[in-house]
Amino acid sequence: MTRFAFLAAAVLSLPAAALAHHGWSSYDASKAINIKAKFTSVSWANPHGSAKMQWNGKTWDVILAPVSRMEARGLTPAMIAPGQTVGLVGYPRRDGTREMRIERVIIGKKAIELR
Amino acid sequence: MTGLDSFAAAVQHSSFGEWAAATPLVYPVANTLHLLGLVMLVGGIGIVDLRLAGLFRGLPVAPLSRALTPIALMGLALLIPTGATMFAADPQTLVHSPIFRWKLTLILIAVTNALAFRVLLGRRMEAWRQQPPAAARVMAVGSIGLWLSVAALGRWIAYGS
Numbered sequence: 001m002t003r004f005a006f007l008a009a010a011v012l013s014l015p016a017a018a019l020a021h022h023g024w025s026s027y028d029a030s031k032a033i034n035i036k037a038k039f040t041s042v043s044w045a046n047p048h049g050s051a052k053m054q055w056n057g058k059t060w061d062v063i064l065a066p067v068s069r070m071e072a073r074g075l076t077p078a079m080i081a082p083g084q085t086v087g088l089v090g091y092p093r094r095d096g097t098r099e100m101r102i103e104r105v106i107i108g109k110k111a112i113e114l115r
Numbered sequence: 116m117t118g119l120d121s122f123a124a125a126v127q128h129s130s131f132g133e134w135a136a137a138t139p140l141v142y143p144v145a146n147t148l149h150l151l152g153l154v155m156l157v158g159g160i161g162i163v164d165l166r167l168a169g170l171f172r173g174l175p176v177a178p179l180s181r182a183l184t185p186i187a188l189m190g191l192a193l194l195i196p197t198g199a200t201m202f203a204a205d206p207q208t209l210v211h212s213p214i215f216r217w218k219l220t221l222i223l224i225a226v227t228n229a230l231a232f233r234v235l236l237g238r239r240m241e242a243w244r245q246q247p248p249a250a251a252r253v254m255a256v257g258s259i260g261l262w263l264s265v266a267a268l269g270r271w272i273a274y275g276s
Contacts, residue, residue: 046135068143
């Protein structure tokens, strides 16, 4: 059993400081952001779409959803192309990085859930 | 721009990179097959490693290794192209991910460990009736630890900064 304990310890001691990026837990759902925005650039790509925008004078990274999910929910690249006005509901990173993860996108009167 | 950045940019803008990132199902399918490859690799070589380390002494070493090593190699053969596909979808993030770098380093060590085992000890396996020599046991325990760590790091890439 000591061997198994050793292995378990080896696996569990991997970077515990790493929780940062993709999980919803790194975003603060108590500080929901609800804005209209125009993206300056959009990456329609896996593992998840992303975009950049100016907000309050700063550049923000915007984390979207995997391509197949966005397509399945009816979002298209044209709807969020740079210059289009897009409604966003999302949450900022807990660590203060200027990045938000998007819960839903509102195009006109249509809300598209990304979670 | 460093060499690494220009390499990542070249991969991202290659037709392979664009296909991997923008075709909706490529990434999830690659991800699924990568997991299948992992199961075959660790499920195959892990049992051989546990036998070498001292468990299941009723099972003969050499036939067990002959049966399971090819499964592990098939797993590795599945892991490499599916991993390359996922890398090509998001290279600029991955080249700067410390977790991804650690993963590649541990893969290199694990493959070297496996090759060293085959070259140094593989042919003597028939003679190990009960207890393999200490060197073989150490390499086997190392193999399990390394591959499980590689698997864990792979999963953690998505949660690293």
